[in-house]
Amino acid sequence: MDLFLVVINVAILLALIGLLIYMQRQHISFSKRVFAGLGLGVVLGAVLQGIYGSGSEVLTQTTDWYSIVGNGYINLLMMIVIPLVLVSIIQSIINLEKTKDLGKMSAWIIGILISTTMVAAFIGIGTATLFDLSAEEIEAGQAEEERGSMLESRLDDVENESTPQKILNFIPSNIFLDMTGQRATSVIAVVIFSIIVGVAVLGLRRKNPAQAETFTKIVNAFYGVVMRIVTLILRLTPFGILALMANTVASTDFVGILELGKFVVASYIALILMFIVHLLLVGVFGLNPVLFLRKVLPVLSFAFTSRSSAGTIPLNIQAQQNSLGVNQGIANMSASFGATMGQNGCAGIYPAMLAVMIAPTVGIDPLSPGFIAQLLIIIGVSSFGVAGVGGGATFAALIVLSSMNMPVALAGLLISIEAFIDMGRTALNVNGSMLSGTLTSRILNNLNLKTFNDETAIEKKMSL
Numbered sequence: 001m002d003l004f005l006v007v008i009n010v011a012i013l014l015a016l017i018g019l020l021i022y023m024q025r026q027h028i029s030f031s032k033r034v035f036a037g038l039g040l041g042v043v044l045g046a047v048l049q050g051i052y053g054s055g056s057e058v059l060t061q062t063t064d065w066y067s068i069v070g071n072g073y074i075n076l077l078m079m080i081v082i083p084l085v086l087v088s089i090i091q092s093i094i095n096l097e098k099t100k101d102l103g104k105m106s107a108w109i110i111g112i113l114i115s116t117t118m119v120a121a122f123i124g125i126g127t128a129t130l131f132d133l134s135a136e137e138i139e140a141g142q143a144e145e146e147r148g149s150m151l152e153s154r155l156d157d158v159e160n161e162s163t164p165q166k167i168l169n170f171i172p173s174n175i176f177l178d179m180t181g182q183r184a185t186s187v188i189a190v191v192i193f194s195i196i197v198g199v200a201v202l203g204l205r206r207k208n209p210a211q212a213e214t215f216t217k218i219v220n221a222f223y224g225v226v227m228r229i230v231t232l233i234l235r236l237t238p239f240g241i242l243a244l245m246a247n248t249v250a251s252t253d254f255v256g257i258l259e260l261g262k263f264v265v266a267s268y269i270a271l272i273l274m275f276i277v278h279l280l281l282v283g284v285f286g287l288n289p290v291l292f293l294r295k296v297l298p299v300l301s302f303a304f305t306s307r308s309s310a311g312t313i314p315l316n317i318q319a320q321q322n323s324l325g326v327n328q329g330i331a332n333m334s335a336s337f338g339a340t341m342g343q344n345g346c347a348g349i350y351p352a353m354l355a356v357m358i359a360p361t362v363g364i365d366p367l368s369p370g371f372i373a374q375l376l377i378i379i380g381v382s383s384f385g386v387a388g389v390g391g392g393a394t395f396a397a398l399i400v401l402s403s404m405n406m407p408v409a410l411a412g413l414l415i416s417i418e419a420f421i422d423m424g425r426t427a428l429n430v431n432g433s434m435l436s437g438t439l440t441s442r443i444l445n446n447l448n449l450k451t452f453n454d455e456t457a458i459e460k461k462m463s464l
Contacts, residue, residue: 002057002058002061005052005058005062006058006061006062006065009048009058009062009065010062010065010066012044013044013065013066013069013242013243013246016040016044016242017069017239017242019036019040020033020036020037020040020238020239020242023036024238030237030238030298031294031297031298033238034237034238034241034298034301034302035297035298035301036238037237037238037239037240037241037242037245038241038242038245038301038305040242040245040246041241041242041243041244041245041246041248041249041305042245042246042249044242044245044246044249044250045245045246045247045248045249045250045251045252046249046250048062048246048249048250049249049250049251049252054250054251054252059250059251062250063246063247063250063251066243066246066247067243067247068243069239069240069242069243070240070242070243070244070246070247070306071244072240073233073236073237073239073240073243073244074240074244074306074308074311076233076236077233077308077311077312077313077314077315078181078308078310078311080226080229080230080233080314081181081187081310081311081313081314082178082179082180082181082186082187082190083226083229084226084227084230084313084314084317085187085190085191085194085313085332085336086179086190086193086194087194087219087222087223087226088223088226088317088328088332089191089194089195089198089329089332089333089336090194090197090198090201090219091198091219091220091223091328092198092327092328092329092332092333093194093195093197093198093199093201093202093329094198094201094202094205094212094216094219095328095329096198096202096329101444102195102198102199102329104444105329105330105333105440105444106333106337108436108439108440108443108444109330109333109334109337109338109436109437109440110337110341110342112342112435112436112439112440113334113337113338113341113342113343113383113432113433113436114341114342114380114383114384115380116274116277116278116281116342116344116348116432116435116436117342117343117344117347117348117379117380117383117432118348118376118379118380119274119277119344119348120270120274120277120344120345120348120349120352120428120432121348121349121351121352121375121376121379121380122352122372122376123270123273123274123277123348123349123352124270124348124349124350124351124352124353124356125352125353125355125356125366125372125375126270127266127267127269127270127273127349127353128266128270128352128353128356128357128366129356129366129367130266131262131263131265131266133262133263133266133353133356133357134357134360134361135357135358135360135361167384169183169185170185170188170189170192171189171192172189172190172192172193175189175190175193178190178193185340187310187313187336187339187340188336188337188340188341190336191333191336191337201215201216230314230318233314234314234315234318237298237302237315240302240305240306241301241302241305244305244306245305248305248419248423252419252420263353264420264421266353267349267350267353267421267424268421268424270349270353271345271349271424271425271427271428274344274345274348274349274428275428275431278431278432278435279292279293281435281439282435282438282439285439285442285443286442287438287442287452288452288453291452291453291455292324292438292452294455295319295323295324296319296323296324296431296434298315298319299312299315299316299319299430299434300427300430300431302315303426303427303429303430304423304424304426304427305423306426307419307422307423307426308426309338309339309340309343309426309429309430309433310339310340312339312426312430313335313336313339316331316335316338316339316430316433316434317331317332317335319434320334320335320434320437320438322451323451324434324437324438324447324451324452325441325447325448325449325450325451325452326437326438326441326447326448327441327444327446327447327448330437330440330441330444330446331437331441333437334433334434334436334437334440335433335434335437337433337436338429338430338432338433338434338436338437339429339433341383341384342383342384342432342436343383343396343425343429343432344428344429344431344432345393345424345425345426345427345428345429345432346393346396346422346425346426346429347379347382347383347393347396348379348383349425349428350393350396350397350421350425351379351382351393351396351397351399351400351401352375352379352400354397354400354401355375355400355401355404355406358401358406358407359371359406361407362405362406362407364406374404375400375404378399378400378403378404379400382396382399382400382403383396393422393425438452
C-alpha cells in the first residue's frame, strides 16, 4: 500500500512538471514559470504533510524520490560552479584595460559585503531587543540538548584557528584539490588562482603577444562552452524549485515553528528590514529599487528554496550580467565572494540575535554601548572566517559567541526552526551579493544602464 501511495505522489510531481513544460511551450515568461513552480511546490508540500503527517514512511519515501529532481538540480549547479568561476574570472581580467581596475573592483565588493553585514548585525540586535528575545524562555528537549552538545564539540575546531589562519586558508596550495570543491574555502581559492592566471596573461601580452592571444582564444572558447552548459542547467530552474519547495514544506516542523513563533517572526522582520536597506542603497545610487527587485526575484526564489548560496552562483552571475547590466568581471567576483564572506543573513543578523538572546544568561547587558560595539566589530571581522570553517550560520554563531565568551550550546535550542529561517537568510545573503556587484559596477562607472532600465531584459536574457 505504501509503495502505491508513493507512486501516486511521484506521478503528481511528474504531472506538475508536465504543466511547467506546457507553460514553457506556450512562451510564458521564465519569471512566471519560476514563481509557478514555487507556488505549486508549496501547495503540493502542504497537501502531502496534511495527508500523511510529518515523519510518516510514505512521506519519507516520497521526498526521497522528489530529491532526484530537487537535489539533482542543485548538484548540477554545484557541478558547474568551479568551472564557471575559473574561466569567467580569467576572461574578465584579460579583458581589463588596466590591472589597477582589479584592485578597485575587489576592494569595493568586499567593502560593501562586510559593511552591509555589520548593518545587518545592528538590525539583528535591534529586532531581538524589540521582541525581548531570551534564551531562557526556550525549553530544551532531547534534540536541542544533542544539538547543543554537538556545537560544543565543534567549538574546538573553531577556536583552534585564529582569524589570520582562516584567511590563510583562502590561499590555494593545491588548485586541483580546490577544483574538486573539497575545502570550505575552495571557491575563494579558485577565485585567487583565476586572478593570478589573468594577471599573468596580461603580463605575457606585453612580452609575447602571440602566446597571450592563443591562450585568450582558448579561454574564450572554454567560456562559451561553460556558459552554454549554464544555460542548459538553468532551463531546469522551475522544476528544481517545484521539487525543492514541495520537500521543504512537506518536511517542515510546523509545531516547532509555532512553539518558537516569536523568534521566527523577529528573524523574518530583521531579514525584511535588511532587504529594505538593500533597496534604499540601490535608490541612493540613482537606480530604480523596484526594477532591481523584480530582476533579482527569480534568483532569490531559488536561493530561498535551496538554502545554498554556492549553488546560486550561476544564476547570480547570469542575472547580474544579463538583467542588471553589471560588468562581467564584477558580477563573477561579487557572486563568488558573496557566497563565502560577508553574508548579511548568516554572518550578520543570526549571530547578532543569538548574542543578544544569550547575553542576559551570563550577566551581560545586551544594550550596553560597549557590548554592541564589540559585537559589531567581531561580526565584521569573523564574516571573513565563516568560509574557513564551513557550516554557514552555525559556524558564524560559533565564532561570534565564542569570541564574546558566551555559551555556544544555547544556540542548539533553535534546531527545530533552523531550516525554515535559513531559507530567508540564504535569500538575503544572495541579495547582498548581487547588491555589492550592482553598486560596485555603478561606482566604477561601468554599469550598463540601458540593460538595467530595460524591463524586458529579464525575459530576453533569463527566459531560456
